[in-house]
Amino acid sequence: MTRRQITHLVCTAAVVASGLGAAAPADHRTAHQVLRIHRVQPGESIQQAVDAARPGDTVVLSPGTYHESVRITVSDLTLRGSLAGPAVIVPGPAATAVAGADGTCAAAGNGICVNGTRSSPVKRVTLRSLTIRGFAKNGLWASWTDRLKVQDVISEKNGQWGIAQERSVRGVFTRNTAERNGDAGLFVANTVDREDGAQDSKGTVISHNRLAGNRIGVTVRRLRNLTVERNEATGNCAAVFVVGDEGTPRAGAMTVRRNHIHANNKLCPKTPRLPFLQGSGIVLTGTEKTLVTKNRVEDNVGASPLSGGIVLFKSFVGAPNESNEIRDNVVLRNSTADLADRDTGRNNTFRGNTCGVSEPAGLC
Template sequence: MKKCHVVYLVCTAAMIGTGLGAAPASAGHMTHVVHSGESIQKAVDAAGSGDTVLVTPGTYRESVTVSTPGLTLRGMGRATVIRPSTEKAAEDDTCAKGGNGICVTGTKAAKVKGVTVAGLTVTGFTRAGVSATATDGLTVRNVTAEKNGVWGIAQEQSIHGTFRDNTVRGNGDAGIFLANTITAEEGAADTEGTMVEDNRLEDNRIGVTVRRLRNLAVADNHIAGNCTGVFVVGDENKPKAGDLVVRENHIVRNNKSCPKTERLPALQGSGIVLTGTEKVLVADNTVEGHSGTSPLSGGIVLFKSMVGVTGEKNEVSGNTLRDNSPADLVSTETGDAAKSNTFVGNTCGASRPAGMC
């Protein structure tokens, strides 16, 4: 029966694909179609490496765990919606019990490779819409992650990630949150070229947070209406956070007011903030219309980390800044650390200290 069921699914997928102008499943790979009222998780569990789970429009009340390498979990646009279940989570459902919507999960010994999550909405979860741990080459694209309690999309202990063309809004903390590890104090990890690009990030606490990471790019995103646009965070652990790029983003009016937390002061009116980082290139961004009374307020801000670690050898160049208060460029670094950071070729009106524009 199972074999017949799979054949039916492939035929159904081919018909749906033809109707949408999409290519059928490639030879040897199955497409498992999920209809409204059916379980996404059952289809994921039945799928093999290289298969696609195609979720048709509808509202699905469940959490979904993906640990099969090469699997694609794809909806059919924003009308494919994943929300929390109204039933109590099973004891072994760590994704649901953790308050997450979609969990892509490998292990420390074996990262899960080549998973794609695309073309759906995930909303209303108490922790993260999409949560990824120990992944290699995860792609999250065309996902709407909104109104989740902590993060829209979050990833830790992972490499080679791609986060592209997502709409991430109204989440309790960061829209996109990338970290070496969420729970432990460790030095910055090499993401081996992770990309965060062409996303729309609005009305979150922070648009994009990069914490204790190296070797990645945040590029070509539209970031507006958050408390802070981009936050690159380092601390006293070694290696230091940095050696990454924030470039060609449009970062405007992130003036939402957010109260202080155990880790951070109150946030408001910050475009790009670097704390405790080294060798970060902030280049060719448009940063405008920020205003606030937080110690981190301003257009582009270099701030000694919350534990007093200096930022060194960072470069801020070619950015266009206007109408940011208390200044377009702000640096609280002093001494040798201040001398090692460079501000060149920026178009701006005022800086603190003076002379950086």
């Protein structure tokens, strides 16, 4: 650690009183234990400060640009920018990035990685007030985490996902901005490296985020017990994808509510799994028992099979949507329809929605 990476020893009570850092939960520290704050300046190593941290510590980045990737494997850690100005994390020189302590994360093309294991998940990590920009793969990549909290983070111009998480539970993603990422701005899934049944996310929340100019604003893939609420999505090819398949348990049992989804009219080419995308608001594929309510979905226009305001569509492997409830939404000026049930699934209901055109007719 360099001279400027000063470690401050402060009583937990004093830290709370002064508003500095983030004290660990009461069941992890006593009044006589200490919390350390590691301060990093531009030109110094974030990874070195993270490696020196113990559970309960906070790493604070001074305003400026940091050329590196960062890997977090310790629980109860906070990594945040200061109140004085933005802290921006961008790719470092390829040779030093791969050779350094952050090699696993950097070599994969990611900006920040939070990595636990099946037997030892990383718990209660907080990332706050950071900008992550220009990484070849993902801005933030998290795997095997519990209670990961991501707040006031800007993740932009990354090659795949802006903020992404798999194999994790009880995550909170709020007040973030994900813009101009190659795939989803915000992506949460059961797992990305094999086919598997949906996982219980145990109450993961995605709220108050802004998602703009991505291929897809939010993708929720093969999960259950999750809430997507009060987000704004605009300028994407598609705003919200809730994705399932024939796996057991099935994806679903979640809520999508009070989101503002408008003018997601960017054109994206087809992929091996999906047709071209343009003008899609909320799309449900292969999911069950999901409530879509009190959203405002406007001006999403395209000619893709998935275009429209709120669309039910069979999954890539042909699994139908079943027992989903679409109610009390305002869905206007979308094309080719405001509400579209292009599926053969059973017991999907539409009621109380304000809309103009539906497929088939009679859903408005």
